[in-house]
Amino acid sequence: MRRLAPKGVLILAALAMPLVFNEAFYQHIMIAAVINIILAVSLGIILGYIGELSLAHGAFYGIGAYTSALLMVKVGLPFVLAFPLSVVSAGIMGFIIGIPALRLSGHYFAIATLGFQGIVVLLIINLVDLTRGPMGLPGIPSPGTLDLFGWSISFGDKLPFFYLAFAVMIVVLILVRNLLRYKFGEAFIATREDSLLAASLGVQPRNCRMLAFVISTALAGAAGSLYAHYTMFISPDSFTLSESIYLVTMVIIGGRGTIVGPLIGAVILTGLPEVLRFAGDLQFVIYGLMLMMVVIFLPKGIVGFVDQFKQRGAPLGN
Amino acid sequence: MIEFIPQLIINGIVLGSIYVLVALGLTLIFGIIDVVNFAHGEFYMIGAFVAFLCVSHLGLPYPLAIVATAVIVGIFGLITERVIIRSLRRRDPHPINYVLVTVGLSTFLLYGINFIFGPDLRRIPSPYMKQVIHFANVYLTTQRLLVVLVAVLLVALLAYFVKYSSLGNQMRATAQNFTAARIVGVNTDRVFASTFLIGSMLAGIAGALVGAMFVTEPAMGIHIIVKAFIVVVVGGMGSITGSIVAGLGLGLLETLAGAVMPAEFLDIIGFSIMILVLLTKPTGIFGSKGGARA
Numbered sequence: 001m002r003r004l005a006p007k008g009v010l011i012l013a014a015l016a017m018p019l020v021f022n023e024a025f026y027q028h029i030m031i032a033a034v035i036n037i038i039l040a041v042s043l044g045i046i047l048g049y050i051g052e053l054s055l056a057h058g059a060f061y062g063i064g065a066y067t068s069a070l071l072m073v074k075v076g077l078p079f080v081l082a083f084p085l086s087v088v089s090a091g092i093m094g095f096i097i098g099i100p101a102l103r104l105s106g107h108y109f110a111i112a113t114l115g116f117q118g119i120v121v122l123l124i125i126n127l128v129d130l131t132r133g134p135m136g137l138p139g140i141p142s143p144g145t146l147d148l149f150g151w152s153i154s155f156g157d158k159l160p161f162f163y164l165a166f167a168v169m170i171v172v173l174i175l176v177r178n179l180l181r182y183k184f185g186e187a188f189i190a191t192r193e194d195s196l197l198a199a200s201l202g203v204q205p206r207n208c209r210m211l212a213f214v215i216s217t218a219l220a221g222a223a224g225s226l227y228a229h230y231t232m233f234i235s236p237d238s239f240t241l242s243e244s245i246y247l248v249t250m251v252i253i254g255g256r257g258t259i260v261g262p263l264i265g266a267v268i269l270t271g272l273p274e275v276l277r278f279a280g281d282l283q284f285v286i287y288g289l290m291l292m293m294v295v296i297f298l299p300k301g302i303v304g305f306v307d308q309f310k311q312r313g314a315p316l317g318n
Numbered sequence: 319m320i321e322f323i324p325q326l327i328i329n330g331i332v333l334g335s336i337y338v339l340v341a342l343g344l345t346l347i348f349g350i351i352d353v354v355n356f357a358h359g360e361f362y363m364i365g366a367f368v369a370f371l372c373v374s375h376l377g378l379p380y381p382l383a384i385v386a387t388a389v390i391v392g393i394f395g396l397i398t399e400r401v402i403i404r405s406l407r408r409r410d411p412h413p414i415n416y417v418l419v420t421v422g423l424s425t426f427l428l429y430g431i432n433f434i435f436g437p438d439l440r441r442i443p444s445p446y447m448k449q450v451i452h453f454a455n456v457y458l459t460t461q462r463l464l465v466v467l468v469a470v471l472l473v474a475l476l477a478y479f480v481k482y483s484s485l486g487n488q489m490r491a492t493a494q495n496f497t498a499a500r501i502v503g504v505n506t507d508r509v510f511a512s513t514f515l516i517g518s519m520l521a522g523i524a525g526a527l528v529g530a531m532f533v534t535e536p537a538m539g540i541h542i543i544v545k546a547f548i549v550v551v552v553g554g555m556g557s558i559t560g561s562i563v564a565g566l567g568l569g570l571l572e573t574l575a576g577a578v579m580p581a582e583f584l585d586i587i588g589f590s591i592m593i594l595v596l597l598t599k600p601t602g603i604f605g606s607k608g609g610a611r612a
Contacts (some may be wrong), residue, residue, distance in 0.1 A: 053414040055421075106413045108556075111547055112596050115589040118544060122589075126582045226600045241540075245421055251417060283434050287603040288426025295419045296406050 012172070018162045024037040027158040031230060034165040035223050038172050040250040040262035042219035047248065048256035049180060050193035052105060055244045056097070056113035060217040062239025064090040064224025066124065066131060069140045069234055079143035083225045091214050092223020094127045098213040098263035102206070117216040117241050134193075136235030143229050155229075160226055165226050172219055177259055179215065188212055249291045255301025324456050328571045332462045334569020335469035337565065339524035340542050340574045341561040343517030344371025350493045352413070353403060356420040359543030360427035361518045365391045365525025366534040367431060375604045380444045380530065384468075387526040388519045395518025397425065399511050424539070432536040444530035463529045473519060473562060480558065485512055493556065497574040546583075550595045554602025563604065 254265025379387025
């Protein structure tokens, strides 16, 4: 119970945030932060736990967004069906792409995912009949309204949407935590550190890597669906290689190999553009610089830095 | 249709020569230092901008500007190796850290140049763009001929250097076995620095040539790096011959197939070929070193 208390306080504080800062502008940033947290934490499974660099996370984000949007716009499904289907479709795409890509590792995995990222964006741009190509897909409906004991909550408004996205985020965090804390986390790390040794201990590296990859890509699909129904307009520009690199930057700056790291990274990199607004286009220059500096000087990111600091502060003989 | 084929082949060779110049640097850096340089396209882009500044602001003649570009981008590559790659290597990192750091460098340079010069399309003023050579029904500007000639010259020089010079031998030794090379007294730091120098010079020269033929813009590096990856993966990471064959092959394929289908589908085909090669023979057609694990 005592261990849960600080987390509970944090969650309550986060829930109160959009009520305290109730301007639309702040609420918008908070929704963006929640979506980015889902993306960064899910990418963190690949980067931190199976130890591979995926440059295609933005593509899976896009697959989720387009699936969900098209299912609602063209098929007329309600959000409660479109959302899970977008998660499933991104996961299935992850599985299909994972079959070839996960046979590779290191540089080769990064280059292969770069290729998939390119293919997905080119397909979105060129399947004009389906996606309207570079013009983007407008008129995506909001998740709709929920009638609760006579109250009508419209998710087209920012505040209810924040709580919806927040609920999804909490589910994602619990899911990822349980995945990594129990049986699989150890197996993932064993695979990352020495796949041959892991295999000799009865871990199946192929299956482990595939499981991690599919879950990660499916969660990116969930973020995509939320994004599509929040902005109500999507275009291929939002799901390019630079988006993938931006997400990688979040995970690395926060600290890979943890769940808190990507979460912190996502919050910082969502908030930073607003702080750096005066810098204009210079902000991407700063991200590039930050990515380089962190990889060289703080390979474990902010979380690693804080841990180091804590250990130094701890009494001797501990 | 048939009468266009000689023209298409010539255009394909020009395009292929550019791919070869860029891919050679990438493949050398991979083969010898074991670093996949995601910022390599930005070296090429910077080459175009340096040449542009030399010609339009300093008033240098275009051929001299190409030489100046080679020197400046080469120095830039040296600094990159010394400041970023070497300080990372001292920490003996996981291989993906090299990818991450060069991805960061690529973002930094792309948006840095974009911030300074803006996203406008420029073109390096080159006197060779106005001269047109034609024989039978094939037309080409002297600029295009220059691209092919420079590529042939540089490839020949590089091949000679790697094969016969002392430093070239040290490079090949380092590529084969880093530890053994150190034991027999090869200064690997110097080998790595020279590799980066040569690789970035080649990319810079390619940029100076393309910037006069097509356009000079901050995003040009992203367009070329993707092609260079396809070439390097198909030809074999670390293989010079592979890059030459695959580079010319991709150039020819793109211009010949480009006559009958839209360019976007060509890119999809290019990526698919790359992924197929990664799966079936990760070392590429001519590669021998490394290979995929797990």
